[in-house]
Amino acid sequence: xxxxxxxxxxxxxxxxxxxxxxxxxxxxxxxxxxxxxxxxxxxxxxxxxxxxxxxxxxxxxxxxxxxxxxxxxxxxxxxxxxxxxxxxxxxxxxxxxxxxxxxxxxxxxxxxxxxxxxxxxxxxxxxxxxxxxxxxxxxxxxxxxxxxxxxxxxxxxxxxxxxxxxxxxxxxxxxxxxxxxxxxxxxxxxxxxxxxxxxxxxxxxxxxxxxxxxxxxxxxxxxxxxxxxxxxxxxxxxxxxxxxxxxxxxxxxxxxxxxxxxxxxxxxx
Numbered sequence: 480x481x482x483x484x485x486x487x488x489x490x491x492x493x494x495x496x497x498x499x500x501x502x503x504x505x506x507x508x509x510x511x512x513x514x515x516x517x518x519x520x521x522x523x524x525x526x527x528x529x530x531x532x533x534x535x536x537x538x539x540x541x542x543x544x545x546x547x548x549x550x551x552x553x554x555x556x557x558x559x560x561x562x563x564x565x566x567x568x569x570x571x572x573x574x575x576x577x578x579x580x581x582x583x584x585x586x587x588x589x590x591x592x593x594x595x596x597x598x599x600x601x602x603x604x605x606x607x608x609x610x611x612x613x614x615x616x617x618x619x620x621x622x623x624x625x626x627x628x629x630x631x632x633x634x635x636x637x638x639x640x641x642x643x644x645x646x647x648x649x650x651x652x653x654x655x656x657x658x659x660x661x662x663x664x665x666x667x668x669x670x671x672x673x674x675x676x677x678x679x680x681x682x683x684x685x686x687x688x689x690x691x692x693x694x695x696x697x698x699x700x701x702x703x704x705x706x707x708x709x710x711x712x713x714x715x716x717x718x719x720x721x722x723x724x725x726x727x728x729x730x731x732x733x734x735x736x737x738x739x740x741x742x743x744x745x746x747x748x
Contacts, residue, residue, distance in 0.1 A: 485558035486551075488539035491531040492559075496522030499592075501569040501734075502556070503529040504576030505648070506598070506717055507659055510536030512648035513573075516720055520727045525569075525734075530559065532579065534659070536650045547655070547662035549575065553582035560590060569734055571595040574716050578665050581699070585673045594674065595730050597681040598716035600695040601668040601702070619660065624653040634687055634715075641720040671702035678706040679733045681726070683715035684746075692716065700748065707733070712744035 482489045493511045495518050505513045511529035521527050531538040532552050542548060556579065560568065569592050572580030577599025584591050619627050628649065635641045651659070680703070682696025692715050700708035709729060714721045725742050732739055739747055 482537070483559065483562050485562050486555045488533055488541060488555065490533070490539070490555060490559055491537035493527075493529045495527040495529070496525055498525050499569070500526045500528055500565055501571060502560075503527060504532065504556075504570065504572040504579050505529070505535070506574030506576055508535070508651050508656060509645065509648040510650035512536075512650075513644060513717070513719065515647075516644060516723045517727055520731065524731070528563075528565075528568075530556070531650070532576070534651065534655050540655065542658075545658075547658040549578050549662070549665055550582055552579050553586070556583045557587055557590070566590070567592050569593045569595075571597070571730060572599065573597045573719055574599065581671065581674070582665065582667065584676065585667060585670045588673060588675050591674075591676045593734055594676050594678040595681065595733065596678060596699060597718050597726070598683065598692060598696075599680070599699060600665075601671060601699050602666045603664055619653075619657060624656070627653070627656070635721075638721060640723075641717070644720045645717075668698060668702055671699060672704065674703050675705060677733075678703050679709065679730065680706055681709045681718055681729070682711070683718065683721075684710045684712050685715045687715045690715075707739075708748040709739075710746045710748075712746075714744075 482491050503514045505511060510531050514529045533555050534540055534547060542551060567590060570580045577596040580594060580596060581601060584594055632642050680696050680700040683692040685692060693710060696710060700706050711718055711722050718726045729739060
């Protein structure tokens with residue numbers, strides 16, 4: 480796996496395929512490996528560049544002042560693109576990766592060709608979400624890491640595919656998890672208008688552990704001028720596994736400028 484020195488850290492990344500580049504940014508606690516279900520289809524047409532965010536995978540763990548920050552990770556992405564000489568790219572970000580993609584695109588719109596934001600948020604979507612986050616932080620400090628992972632995976636019930644992909648891609652320890660969960664929550668909805676590239680916002684329509692994905696996704700969509708919204712019935716984070724086939728096909732059609740197909744359980748705005 481290649482690594483490059485960027486922004487005072489070593490960033491790990493994996494490349495598959497050739498052609499027009501797409502940067503894939505994984506969710507919290509994960510690594511580039513969470514994109515394995517996308518590799519076969521996307522690598523046929525594009526150069527997939529799957530990064531390990533700072534603090535994850537085989538990238539450096541260090542943060543300035545030892546404080547986890549998605550804004551710093553967004554800065555890392557700019558340095559990464561400059562180091563690799565990539566002037567223009569598509570970006571696909573999922574969950575926390577969506578937040579990083581938003582923060583990057585707000586400040587660096589000229590780098591982005593088309594943008595996909597899946598299962599993301601730009602502020603705390605509800606008071607309940609904030610309360611659940613606070614309570615979970617207290618509980619997670621008290622229980623073993625393996626127990627935390629098992630509790631997190633219980634929400635997927637019989638979806639063994641999603642559980643396997645997530646288990647195989649988990650890449651942080653309890654210390655980093657707690658730093659991440661107690662870090663400053665991004666609040667940048669009023670800056671989303673600076674994202675001017677064609678954008679596809681994707682999200683589930685369910686509330687999971689107090690998090691209202693539908694509201695969070697609609698909020699992003701309504702503040703980006705050139706955006707489309709796809710809401711998936713009976714699904715939530717990560718759509719890349721829970722609705723893998725449709726997720727892949729929709730993004731490929733979006734990147735190629737094709738009309739979206741009609742899918743049962745998917746509402747497109």
